[in-house]
Amino acid sequence: MTAPFVLAVPSKGRLQENAEAFFTRAGLTLAKPRGARDYRGTIAELDNVEIAYLSASEIASQLARGTVHLGVTGEDLVRESIADADRRVMLIDNLGFGSANVVVAVPQAWIDVRTMADLDDVTTGFRAQHNRRMRVATKYINLTRTFFAAHGVVDYRIVESAGATEGAPATGTAEMIVDITTTGATLAANGLKVLDDGVILRSQANLVASKDADWSVEARETASVILDHIAARARASKYREVRTRFAGCDAALLAEAHNRFGVVSPFGGPTSSGMVTLHCPPAQLYALGSFLRAHGADTVSVASLDYVLDRDNPLFARLEAFLRS
Numbered sequence: 001m002t003a004p005f006v007l008a009v010p011s012k013g014r015l016q017e018n019a020e021a022f023f024t025r026a027g028l029t030l031a032k033p034r035g036a037r038d039y040r041g042t043i044a045e046l047d048n049v050e051i052a053y054l055s056a057s058e059i060a061s062q063l064a065r066g067t068v069h070l071g072v073t074g075e076d077l078v079r080e081s082i083a084d085a086d087r088r089v090m091l092i093d094n095l096g097f098g099s100a101n102v103v104v105a106v107p108q109a110w111i112d113v114r115t116m117a118d119l120d121d122v123t124t125g126f127r128a129q130h131n132r133r134m135r136v137a138t139k140y141i142n143l144t145r146t147f148f149a150a151h152g153v154v155d156y157r158i159v160e161s162a163g164a165t166e167g168a169p170a171t172g173t174a175e176m177i178v179d180i181t182t183t184g185a186t187l188a189a190n191g192l193k194v195l196d197d198g199v200i201l202r203s204q205a206n207l208v209a210s211k212d213a214d215w216s217v218e219a220r221e222t223a224s225v226i227l228d229h230i231a232a233r234a235r236a237s238k239y240r241e242v243r244t245r246f247a248g249c250d251a252a253l254l255a256e257a258h259n260r261f262g263v264v265s266p267f268g269g270p271t272s273s274g275m276v277t278l279h280c281p282p283a284q285l286y287a288l289g290s291f292l293r294a295h296g297a298d299t300v301s302v303a304s305l306d307y308v309l310d311r312d313n314p315l316f317a318r319l320e321a322f323l324r325s
């Protein structure tokens, strides 16, 4: 028996629901045969795939170790926990959820500190005056070191924080923090502000591949099928299907529609009777409908697309290039 292909999916926290919904939309139904507390699952449509339900941070670690082939996790966790991340894992695609920024935040009361350059001055002055370094509370130790170094800030010390990091300045365990934020509500509630150039990383959930997983022929084939599903869904959601028929519909008109509205003609130009099926970006639908009617169409129908299966498998092509590199 060949070893199963392992896909890691967040088991809890804010990424979980979105991740499951993402696979469902792609036509891949995640199932837990032994109930909700089961941390191993399957994909109803595919044999020989094992779903590993793990925390988002554990997914990043297992991708680095190669114990899972593909996983969904936050870019922040990938960049923080995997040294040399671009060589060991590949971010195949942004998933459009789990957006959050890793930021440098200081007390709002520091009115003269707006930028990293200001912070550099303040940390240097603090060290000279107090004979100790300012403390930064964070769980993003590597991201903090790299970012501070890039800005020439050296007079600081990291205090590792596992949770409630925003509270550190008020309780006196650190002077400032590096943490993740979405709405900014937690920072504001703790009297903190983000430095103007203090965004270290704009993170979101990603589909990530491990370089060191067992990429057997079977594993590659499974990845190709999974990524084909995902690409078909992604392509479908970028467009709506527009259909019409009128005598004046010709190649020149379609070329104009392409240039003006970003319309593509996946099945070629109009038939001899002027029947055509187009794919149009949602924001341009009404403009396209008006354009077609102005040129003679009596009726234009618009429908949403569930999947668009192309001969190309662009996500898998990227994965293959990475595995070869």
Ligand SMILES: Nc1ncnc2c1ncn2[C@@H]1O[C@H](COP(=O)(O)OP(=O)(O)OP(=O)(O)O)[C@@H](O)[C@H]1O
Residues within 6 Å of the ligand: 012, 013, 014, 015, 055, 056, 057, 073, 074, 075, 076, 077, 098, 099, 100, 180, 181, 182, 183, 203, 204, 205
């Ligand atoms: N507002 C946010 N705060 C924290 N993480 C967020 C936010 N928005 C998106 N994320 C993403 O979700 C990931 C996981 O965060 P989540 O809070 O779900 O789990 P966790 O913090 O790792 O788990 P736990 O808090 O139980 O240890 C983050 O690393 C980040 O990529």
Ligand SMILES: O=P(O)(O)OC[C@H]1O[C@H](OP(=O)(O)OP(=O)(O)O)[C@H](O)[C@@H]1O
Residues within 6 Å of the ligand: 162, 163, 164, 165, 166, 179, 180, 181, 182, 183, 184, 185, 186, 187
């Ligand atoms: O900018 P906001 O929208 O306020 O969100 C940011 C907060 O959310 C996260 O905490 P979480 O709820 O995940 O708790 P945790 O610290 O236990 O992970 C994060 O660590 C911040 O504290």
Ligand SMILES: [Mg+2]
Residues within 6 Å of the ligand: 013
């Ligand atoms: Mg959290």
